Amino acid sequence: xxxxxxxxxxxxxxxSLRVGLWSTLLSVPPGFxxxxxxxxxxxxxxxxxxxxxxxxxxxxxxxTGYLLxxxxxxxxxxxxxxxxxxxxxxxxxxTGAVVASAVMSxxxxxxxxxxxxxxxxxxxxxxxxxxxxxxxxxxxxxxLPLSMPGVxxxxxxxxxxxxGEFGATITFVSNIPGETRTLPLAIYTLLQVPGGxxxxxxxxxxxxxxxxxxxxxxxxxxxxxxxxxxx
Amino acid sequence: xxxxxxxxxxxxxxxxxxxxxxxxGVLALFGPSGAGKSSIANxxxxxxxxxKGRIALGSTTLFDSGARINVPPERRGxxxxxxxxxxxPHLTVEDNLLFGRKRAQKHGTKDGLDVSPQQVIDLLGLGTxxxxxxxTLSGGERxxxxxxxxxxxxxxxxxxxxxxxxLDTARRSEILDYLAAIKATVDLPMVLVSHAVDEVVRLADRxxxxxxxxxxxxxxxxxxxxxxxxxxLSGAGEPMAVIDAVSDGPAKGDGTLTRYVFPGGVxxxxxxxxxxxxxxxxxxxxxEVILASQPPIGLSVRNALTGTVRDxxxxxxxxxxxxxxxxxxxxxxxxxxxAAHALELVPGLPVFALVKSLAVDRFGGTVEx
Numbered sequence: 071x072x073x074x075x076x077x078x079x080x081x082x083x084x085x086s087l088r089v090g091l092w093s094t095l096l097s098v099p100p101g102f103x104x105x106x107x108x109x110x111x112x113x114x115x116x117x118x119x120x121x122x123x124x125x126x127x128x129x130x131x132x133x134t135g136y137l138l139x140x141x142x143x144x145x146x147x148x149x150x151x152x153x154x155x156x157x158x159x160x161x162x163x164x165t166g167a168v169v170a171s172a173v174m175s176x177x178x179x180x181x182x183x184x185x186x187x188x189x190x191x192x193x194x195x196x197x198x199x200x201x202x203x204x205x206x207x208x209x210x211x212x213x214l215p216l217s218m219p220g221v222x223x224x225x226x227x228x229x230x231x232x233x234g235e236f237g238a239t240i241t242f243v244s245n246i247p248g249e250t251r252t253l254p255l256a257i258y259t260l261l262q263v264p265g266g267x268x269x270x271x272x273x274x275x276x277x278x279x280x281x282x283x284x285x286x287x288x289x290x291x292x293x294x295x296x297x298x299x300x301x
Numbered sequence: 302x303x304x305x306x307x308x309x310x311x312x313x314x315x316x317x318x319x320x321x322x323x324x325x326g327v328l329a330l331f332g333p334s335g336a337g338k339s340s341i342a343n344x345x346x347x348x349x350x351x352x353k354g355r356i357a358l359g360s361t362t363l364f365d366s367g368a369r370i371n372v373p374p375e376r377r378g379x380x381x382x383x384x385x386x387x388x389x390p391h392l393t394v395e396d397n398l399l400f401g402r403k404r405a406q407k408h409g410t411k412d413g414l415d416v417s418p419q420q421v422i423d424l425l426g427l428g429t430x431x432x433x434x435x436x437t438l439s440g441g442e443r444x445x446x447x448x449x450x451x452x453x454x455x456x457x458x459x460x461x462x463x464x465x466x467x468l469d470t471a472r473r474s475e476i477l478d479y480l481a482a483i484k485a486t487v488d489l490p491m492v493l494v495s496h497a498v499d500e501v502v503r504l505a506d507r508x509x510x511x512x513x514x515x516x517x518x519x520x521x522x523x524x525x526x527x528x529x530x531x532x533x534l535s536g537a538g539e540p541m542a543v544i545d546a547v548s549d550g551p552a553k554g555d556g557t558l559t560r561y562v563f564p565g566g567v568x569x570x571x572x573x574x575x576x577x578x579x580x581x582x583x584x585x586x587x588x589e590v591i592l593a594s595q596p597p598i599g600l601s602v603r604n605a606l607t608g609t610v611r612d613x614x615x616x617x618x619x620x621x622x623x624x625x626x627x628x629x630x631x632x633x634x635x636x637x638x639x640a641a642h643a644l645e646l647v648p649g650l651p652v653f654a655l656v657k658s659l660a661v662d663r664f665g666g667t668v669e670x
Contacts, residue, residue: 193387198380199374201401201454202408206550207375209401216389300390 075269079273081248082256086280089164089252090232093171097179100227104176105183105224113161126238127177135241138170140241166243167250171232179228185215186220219295230281303328303458303490305353307344307364309337316340316351316514319660324359326506327484328493328521331498333534336511339518342462344584345492346381347374365387369515371421374403378413380456384463386447388435394446395431396423413455413560420451420597425479425485441472451486456482459483459491465500479502495647498535502526502584503664509536528668529614529622532587542590542632543567545585548575558603558658569657575665582664587635589624589660593653594644599611604656608632610648614643625654632656 075083107113108120126134141150143161152158160166190213198208235252243250245259257273260266305320307530330338343349344364345356346544353366363372363379380401390399398418403411408533422428425445444464451459458628464480465473467480482492484504493504501508501522508517508525512534518525525531532540546561551574551655561581568583575581578604597605615621621641625632632654646652 170650193383193385194389196348196374197381197383197387198389198400199347200377200379201450202375202404202410203400204373206376207404212389 075272075276076269077191078247079256079269080251082251082273083276085164085167085248085251085276086233086253089167089171089235090229092168093235094176094179094225094229096168097172097176097219101176101179101224101228102183102221103179105220106187108180108186109187113284124177126174131174131235131236132241133239134173135170135238138166138173138238138242142166142169148200160243162243162246164243164268167235167239167252170238171235174232174235175228176240178231179224182220182223182227183217184220184221185187189220190216197237203254216299219292219299222295223288223292225282230284231287233280233284234277253280302357302359303492304355304357305341305345307341307351307356309349309351309354309547311337311340311532318344318514318516319456320509320516320519321405322507322509322519324490327412327493327504327506329493329495329501329508330653331495331501331505331508331531331534332439332495332511332517332632337514338496338511339420339462340493342460342492345377345458345460346379347372347377348381351387357403376643378455378457380451380454380459382447382451382459382464384466386435386443388438388443388446390435390448393425393431393433394433394435394438397435397446398427398449398453400540402451403457405415408549410455411456412457414452414487415455416452416487417600418453421452423480425449439472441475442645444472444476446466448479448483450487452483453644459489461491462494464493465497469638473621480504488519498526500536500593501539504584523631527587527624527631529616532616532622537586539635540586540633541587541615542583542585542630544585544630544632545577546581546583548577548579550574550580552578561626563630564627565630567657568604568606568661569661571659572663575663579665583618584662584664585632585656585660587633590625590634591655591657592623592625592634592640592644592646593637594650596653597655600655602655603658606632606654606656606668608652608654610646610650610652612645614650625652628652 140146142282149161154159158165160169194212196210198212203211234254240255245251245255248274257270262271303324305318307318309316314319318341324469325416328339332338340349344351350371356364362370363377364370373662391516427445427449430438430442465476468476481504495501501667510525510531510600516540518528518530526543527540529540532538544563549560549562550562552558552569557573558571561568561570606627610623611626612624613621619638621638623634623636623646625634634654
């Protein structure tokens with residue numbers, strides 16, 4: 071049923087996948103650190119941190135996008151820092167779409183990670199310590215592999231969420247063909263054009279297929295891992 | 302020497318443990334559930350930090366609040382085996398076994414038990430499931446792997462925290478046999494945390510009775526198990542004598558009996574004969590011992606041991622437990638107070654303790670697997 075896509079459509083699909091992958095790579099390490107902190111940490115302000123992390127889930131995406139623009143724009147403090155240190159500009163670039171995706175998918179990414187870290191029996195870590203493993207060694211050889219199903223599930227969920235990111239992206243980095251026009255933005259643009267319904271339908275089906283494949287893959291991976299972990 | 306002198310707060314409950322015992326053989330921490338035994342085990346291994354005090358093994362101080370020493374668990378060389386085997390579910394049996402050994406090799410650990418994986422696999426019969434994952438093992442198999450894993454981590458002391466409590470009766474006796482085999486083959490001091498007196502009888506050389514957060518008694522297994530306190534805590538309702546004896550082969554003139562020599566006397570017992578020189582442990586319940594002030598004649602009882610009364614403790618309801626020293630061995634007899642009066646029993650009085658051969662339980666020193 072899928073007709074051959076036009077170059078512009080391919081561009082949007084390729085950009086979406088690129089943004090999704092980079093956003094996942096970018097958000098998994100801090101996501102895991104935050105998930106670990108929230109699962110295991112005992113510190114003042116934990117509730118506040120928990121709230122802050124989940125804020126993008128409930129905030130209007132346009133607000134998140136605007137805040138990103140303030141922080142990462144050319145004159146924003148974080149934007150200047152990125153430019154000075156890494157020479158990376160994110161405002162109105164595809165890299166900005168990556169940042170928007172990463173921030174928006176963080177809460178979705180953290181939840182399964184946190185659950186699976188909480189599910190790791192801390193007695194197993196203590197046992198590893200008595201067998202000669204340092205705290206760090208016990209984390210790497212016991213906690214991390216045992217929470218892997220959640221890490222994978224979180225990563226794929228975050229990826230799927232990143233593919234569909236719209237509100238924060240369009241606010242933060244606008245809708246520039248070939249640079250920031252990802253699949254959802256392309257669909258939105260086509261809806262503004264008379265006679266674009268056919269293309270909209272094609273791209274929508276494509277978006278559904280991509281999201282569905284990602285979710286199924288996450289579920290299968292998690293099941294497979296869980297089975298291996300339980301012997 | 303293993304020195305434990307710690308105060309710890311566990312919720313609303315205060316633990317004060319003072320134990321000093323040779324760092325050899327098996328020391329049992331015996332007591333009812335919730336008495337603080339497992340906390341002592343965790344403190345030895347470094348998983349629980351006492352409020353204050355000192356823990357030392359040989360010349361190594363593991364914890365000393367005064368000197369601000371608290372060696373982390375990974376550098377203590379204490380192998381800990383738990384009630385739930387706590388195998389790593391994501392590793393095969395083989396990788397579980399080698400987990401501690403690899404780390405000991407990496408850190409170049411020189412002291413501690415030096416056994417090869419093959420020795421441990423043979424000793425514990427693990428050869429058939431090395432490639433399997435813990436999830437597919439039975440409870441008894443898991444506990445064997447946990448034992449092997451702890452033995453291979455070059456421990457200087459093996460702490461067994463209720464290792465049999467989660468197993469059914471058949472598996473329990475199987476693991477008990479393996480523990481006895483470890484004790485017999487491996488030169489490693491052990492601490493056995495247990496609330497089951499039969500485990501203590503089978504394995505322990507010394508017993509520390511932990512009761513309501515304190516060490517209520519500490520001594521040789523024979524001495525501690527003969528006390529009324531133990532009778533009360535063990536749930537058995539009566540004290541028992543535990544005697545370490547050596548087989549002297551068939552009794553003269555009666556080949557159906559085997560003589561077992563212990564410091565203070567000899568018992569001739571029926572049953573499968575133990576080869577001469579084999580060490581056995583004998584258990585005699587207090588009810589099965591009769592006391593006489595005169596040498597008995599014309600009785601079916603074969604074993605009359607001469608000793609002196611050490612102590613008479615009332616057990617209530619007109620009965621009392623009389624501790625009798627037979628040489629260096631403690632024997633205990635449960636008799637009526639009226640009989641004690643009739644015999645005019647007082648500490649220091651010479652008596653004859655009559656033991657019915659069939660009432661003696663015998664545990665092999667070395668166990669054939």
